Amino acid sequence: MNALGADATYAALVREQARIVVAENAMKWGALRPSAVGFNFDQADALVAFAEANRMKIRGHNLAWHQNNPKWLEATATKENARELLVTHIETVAGRYAGRMHSWDVVNEAIHVEDGRADGLRNSLWLRLVGEDYIELAFKTAREADPQALLTYNDYGIEAETREGEQKREAAIEMLRRMVARRVPVDAVGVQSHIAAASGGNKAAASQYGAGLMRFIAAVRELGLQVFVTEMDVNDRALAADEPVRDAAVAAAYRQYLELVLGDPAVKAVLTWGITDRYTWLGHEAGRADGKAERPLLFDAEGKAKAAFFAMREAFDQRGTIRPTG
Numbered sequence: 001m002n003a004l005g006a007d008a009t010y011a012a013l014v015r016e017q018a019r020i021v022v023a024e025n026a027m028k029w030g031a032l033r034p035s036a037v038g039f040n041f042d043q044a045d046a047l048v049a050f051a052e053a054n055r056m057k058i059r060g061h062n063l064a065w066h067q068n069n070p071k072w073l074e075a076t077a078t079k080e081n082a083r084e085l086l087v088t089h090i091e092t093v094a095g096r097y098a099g100r101m102h103s104w105d106v107v108n109e110a111i112h113v114e115d116g117r118a119d120g121l122r123n124s125l126w127l128r129l130v131g132e133d134y135i136e137l138a139f140k141t142a143r144e145a146d147p148q149a150l151l152t153y154n155d156y157g158i159e160a161e162t163r164e165g166e167q168k169r170e171a172a173i174e175m176l177r178r179m180v181a182r183r184v185p186v187d188a189v190g191v192q193s194h195i196a197a198a199s200g201g202n203k204a205a206a207s208q209y210g211a212g213l214m215r216f217i218a219a220v221r222e223l224g225l226q227v228f229v230t231e232m233d234v235n236d237r238a239l240a241a242d243e244p245v246r247d248a249a250v251a252a253a254y255r256q257y258l259e260l261v262l263g264d265p266a267v268k269a270v271l272t273w274g275i276t277d278r279y280t281w282l283g284h285e286a287g288r289a290d291g292k293a294e295r296p297l298l299f300d301a302e303g304k305a306k307a308a309f310f311a312m313r314e315a316f317d318q319r320g321t322i323r324p325t326g
């Protein structure tokens, strides 16, 4: 939101390229709830106004998460008041934009198999204080507050063709099956898709994401739910410094990944997490070992389309010719 206000080149690029937008932070608890009393909707309202002025769809992100919870919440939430805090938040936030959102990430990243529970649920603030039915409570409250938004369960790490990835997929599909069986109003699954470019180029990339992810997407489809790629970017940490080589490997990863997932008709939207390399969130956390800026997005720091942009465009163009799996 800061870049959208301060950088005219960036704002023009978003206007030109995007048909659906999501705020990186402006709709999280930390932004909306600076104190225990009242809400601050300045940035969230600005995003909605920008999107509507440009006829873009809007994703809301997110209503319940283990991160970005304000200090006052962590300090004052108890088993006695947590339900009420969560319900009031969802009623107020989803209610404010009712009828105007494409979808809401109602619950974000609720699975963390490493926490050791049999159901794979993450030992988050909401789980500890509300109990495991916080997920159900959040979705039901969101449906009442905004009956039109597609209510989404969003998570990371369910992409990878690894043991950890498979465990996470299993826990996620079990949770979704329980939700559907109990008529919890869930409409979609967000596959965040913070993926990595492999150092060996196309061939190595092809083994990182594949059959496990496609089985998961098919299982989600069979539950009657849609799938959104919600936060795609391709980190280039495994690659040497040379920029053309990095850009080619990142583009190959976009192409391979998108051609793969777009092969299933349940996948209805693709969003990246950021537009240009200038404002990527990557590198703020564990970046490249050589300290160089990462190049994970479709446009470079000047807003120029990179190979990744053309790879995505071709994957979209090709979709009609790919046969659905399963």
Ligand code: XIL
Pocket: 024, 025, 108, 156, 192, 231, 281
């Ligand atoms: C990230 C933002 O991009 C950063 O600006 C912030 O410091 C931390 O959160 N998964 C999510 C997003 O669901 O909310 C995260 O966004 C990235 C990972």
